[in-house]
Amino acid sequence: MSDLLSIGSSAVKNSQLALTVVSNNIANVNTEGYVKQSLVHEENAPTALGRLTLGSGATATGIRRAYDGLVENSVRTSESDLAAQQPVVDMTNRLIDVFGDQQASLVPALGSMFDSFRDLSLDASSEVRRDQVLGSANSLAARFNDLAAQLDGFDVESKETLEAKVNELNVLLERLGQVNGKLQKVKDLSKQPADLLNLRDQVLRDVSALVKVSVVESPNGTVKVGIGNLDKTAVENNRFGQVSVQSSGGRPASMQLVLNFDDTSRDLSQVDGGELSGLMSFRDRVLSPTMAGFETLATNLVSEINAVHAQGMDLAGNQGQAIFAVRPEADVFFGASAGRLQVEVAAGNDLSV
Numbered sequence: 001m002s003d004l005l006s007i008g009s010s011a012v013k014n015s016q017l018a019l020t021v022v023s024n025n026i027a028n029v030n031t032e033g034y035v036k037q038s039l040v041h042e043e044n045a046p047t048a049l050g051r052l053t054l055g056s057g058a059t060a061t062g063i064r065r066a067y068d069g070l071v072e073n074s075v076r077t078s079e080s081d082l083a084a085q086q087p088v089v090d091m092t093n094r095l096i097d098v099f100g101d102q103q104a105s106l107v108p109a110l111g112s113m114f115d116s117f118r119d120l121s122l123d124a125s126s127e128v129r130r131d132q133v134l135g136s137a138n139s140l141a142a143r144f145n146d147l148a149a150q151l152d153g154f155d156v157e158s159k160e161t162l163e164a165k166v167n168e169l170n171v172l173l174e175r176l177g178q179v180n181g182k183l184q185k186v187k188d189l190s191k192q193p194a195d196l197l198n199l200r201d202q203v204l205r206d207v208s209a210l211v212k213v214s215v216v217e218s219p220n221g222t223v224k225v226g227i228g229n230l231d232k233t234a235v236e237n238n239r240f241g242q243v244s245v246q247s248s249g250g251r252p253a254s255m256q257l258v259l260n261f262d263d264t265s266r267d268l269s270q271v272d273g274g275e276l277s278g279l280m281s282f283r284d285r286v287l288s289p290t291m292a293g294f295e296t297l298a299t300n301l302v303s304e305i306n307a308v309h310a311q312g313m314d315l316a317g318n319q320g321q322a323i324f325a326v327r328p329e330a331d332v333f334f335g336a337s338a339g340r341l342q343v344e345v346a347a348g349n350d351l352s353v
Contacts, residue, residue, distance in 0.1 A: 007057035014041060017060050033202030036066040037194055065194055069217060072201060076208040076215070080273035083209045087278035091158065092286050098150050109143040112136045125315065137323055144298050151291050155252040158287065162255060162279045163245050169210045169276070170242050173225075176203045177240030180222045184237060189221045197221055212273025228271040233261050243268065252287055255280065302326055 018039045028034040040063065044056040099105055113136040120129040179200045186192050200223065207213055207225070213234070214226045225235040227243075234241045241261030247253040257268035257276065271277060302324040312320040 007055075010044070010057045010059060014039070014058060014060050021063060033198050033205075035194070035198050035201065037063050038066065040064050062190055063194060064190075065197060067197070067201075072204075073215065076205055077212070077273075079205060080208040080212040083275045084212075084273050084278040084281070087158075087161075087275055088282045088286065091154065091282050095154060095286065095290065098147065104143070104146070106140075106143055106147070109136070109140040113140050124312075127315070130315075134323075141324065147294065148298075151287070151294060152251075154287055155283075155291070158279055158283050159247075159253065159255065162276065162283075165210055165275050165279065166243050166245050166257070169207065172203055172207045172210070173234055173240045173242065176200070176207065176223070176225065176235045177238050179203065180235065181238035183221045187220050189219060192221045208274065210274045211268075211271055211276045227259055227268060228273075232259055232266045232268065232271075234259060252283055252291060255283060299326070 021037050021039045025036050040061050041058045042061045043058050046053045047056050048054075102108065113133070116129070116133045116136040120126070120133050123129055179196065182196055183192060183200070200221070204213070204215060204223065204225070211227055214228070214230050216224045216230065218224070222237060223235065224230065224233065224237075226232050227234045234243075239262065241259050244258050244260065246256045246258055248256075257271070257280070259266045259268050269280075306322040306324055309320045309323045314320065
């Protein structure tokens, strides 16, 4: 009779624990990073009674997470690939809107200027039509300057966003190192706190949204993380690396990601996946060619129009002068140099300086 009561008592206790686990699952259904849990049962040691061996019920031995490493790795890879496309698509669409706006694009300003030249050719001595040419030229120059300023805005925005995302990545790498440090205290994965493993997986997902990673899990639940591949280790045990942004001169500036781990620096320029890759791709493949092409267009337009204008003459019979002028600019890049920088510019009699 006592055995029957003992088995029944343990069964009721196990059921209560199972209901507690289910209740916890329901309560955390909207909790970010939470993984469903289930109660693990094991059969108690049987009792020998003469020639018979009788069961003695079951006992709860732990809580198991509904976790599959292969599925989790696939999810991280998919999220990383998707995150890499988002900045490129969003910022490229905005760039297209800037140049495609009928009111703000170059097309109306260019058309107005060429129309004013055509009208002037019908009556070259008309001061009114000459003023119209100058007015349309000023409008075209203002349009070029406005678009150049917006391109510079894209340059600054993408650079600042890149730096902010790198800072976010460094915080996550440090947190993952801290989680590893706590997991190292327990040797058996089945005895690791479920909430700590959930935190580990959530941090890994957040990291993969910024940059594609390779992950190897050890028997006690700690992870070794490499950016791109394991050769570029970013987290191992409780040690973690930091990523920095290095820029060189130019317009837009050339950006380079560098990983420092255990006093060793590794170049991350070829890393794909994640928002950082998307931002780098936008700058290198979209923004940089656009700015170069825009500057080439402006330079050629100024050169050709000034050359044609120089072939004419003003109302006093003097040879035509340049109608457009490009203000001289200079980029000075001093990187991480320390100390005092002194620059002197000598431009002779150039009145545009």
